[in-house]
Amino acid sequence: MTLDHENGVGPTGYDDCANGAGPIGYDLLVVGSANADLVIGVERRPAAGETVLGSDLVVHPGGKGANQAVAAARLGARTALLARVGDDAHGRLLLDSQRAAGVDTAGVLVGGAPTGVALITVDPSGDNSIVVSPGANARLAPDDIRAAGDLLARARVVSVQLEIPLVTVAEVARTLPSGARLVLNPSPPAPLPLDVLAACDPLVVNEHEARFILGESAGPGPEEWAQALLGLGPRTVVVTLGAEGALVAGDGVCERVASPRVEPVDTTGAGDAFTAALAWRLGQGETLVAAAGFAVRVGAAAVTREGAQESFPRAEEVGDA
Ligand code: RIB
Numbered sequence: 001m002t003l004d005h006e007n008g009v010g011p012t013g014y015d016d017c018a019n020g021a022g023p024i025g026y027d028l029l030v031v032g033s034a035n036a037d038l039v040i041g042v043e044r045r046p047a048a049g050e051t052v053l054g055s056d057l058v059v060h061p062g063g064k065g066a067n068q069a070v071a072a073a074r075l076g077a078r079t080a081l082l083a084r085v086g087d088d089a090h091g092r093l094l095l096d097s098q099r100a101a102g103v104d105t106a107g108v109l110v111g112g113a114p115t116g117v118a119l120i121t122v123d124p125s126g127d128n129s130i131v132v133s134p135g136a137n138a139r140l141a142p143d144d145i146r147a148a149g150d151l152l153a154r155a156r157v158v159s160v161q162l163e164i165p166l167v168t169v170a171e172v173a174r175t176l177p178s179g180a181r182l183v184l185n186p187s188p189p190a191p192l193p194l195d196v197l198a199a200c201d202p203l204v205v206n207e208h209e210a211r212f213i214l215g216e217s218a219g220p221g222p223e224e225w226a227q228a229l230l231g232l233g234p235r236t237v238v239v240t241l242g243a244e245g246a247l248v249a250g251d252g253v254c255e256r257v258a259s260p261r262v263e264p265v266d267t268t269g270a271g272d273a274f275t276a277a278l279a280w281r282l283g284q285g286e287t288l289v290a291a292a293g294f295a296v297r298v299g300a301a302a303v304t305r306e307g308a309q310e311s312f313p314r315a316e317e318v319g320d321a
Helices: 064-075 089-101 135-139 142-147 149-153 166-175 194-199 207-217 222-230 270-283 288-302
Strands: 026-031 035-041 058-062 079-085 108-110 116-122 128-133 155-161 181-185 200-205 236-240 246-250 253-257
Touching: 026 064, 026 149, 026 166, 026 270, 035 089, 058 064, 058 089, 064 079, 064 089, 064 155, 064 270, 064 288, 079 089, 079 135, 079 142, 089 108, 116 135, 142 149, 142 166, 149 155, 149 166, 155 166, 155 270, 166 181, 166 194, 181 194, 181 270, 194 200, 200 207, 200 222, 200 246, 200 270, 207 222, 222 236, 222 246, 222 253, 236 270, 236 288, 246 288, 253 288, 270 288
Parallel strands: 026 079, 026 155, 035 116, 079 108, 155 181, 181 200, 200 236
Antiparallel strands: 035 058, 116 128, 236 246, 246 253
């Protein structure tokens, strides 16, 4: 197993300031998954026991963690990724995509298992169904987090999702440097320890994730879900509402933020782009409402193009030059 040191990093394993003034900080450190997305377009996503014919197979770089890192870097954030990929062609595809976007990949571990793979079907409405084989993502261990203490110490915001082991996410929450902010998108959803929930600022959920976490106690709508989720410990909560935008809650606000209307082509990765944009702008000191207002524009732009990382906009495309 090796660390990825091929991108011109300094002796510490991380990029150093060109002027020798010391190590750079990161606007955003993403700790999460990296998958090769194997995508097939279909007229209709298959039901249980059904076989459908689809388009030619396309392979895109994806994974919720890798997607967030590319989305943030493309918007202009100084971004690093802590992840694990296999020593294989899919791993190289993912590293190339990160580097092309300007992400610092010094924290990407290579080897131990094949790169994660996501099997994705996309229908004409742009909706998808996804099955993930975690592969190397499942081997990103708490020890890897402890070994990357230097990387964590340089991050203003740390963003995690649940395509890596929950114990690893819990270690991130436990070792988060004081002053750094933790953003968690619990996708795919799993029962969350109270100390992880309490560290979130914000917890970012869609309807499915909110209902999973709240179970039978889930109220009738996003306002009720947000209040109930705040009661579990996060300082702030963001409920994403697809084409309707998002609801933000906490710090004395509970407010809906509308999304621009767009013609959806492929929703894959749009939530990742939203969360990355939100996390970055919160780290820049914006309010939750303002950061979510930017993030809904980024998410909306991402659904107008195919694929995940290829679909993510630059800042100037969302009116933020
Ligand atoms: O959120 C979209 C991502 O989910 C895809 O890129 C796929 O890899 C799965 O992780």
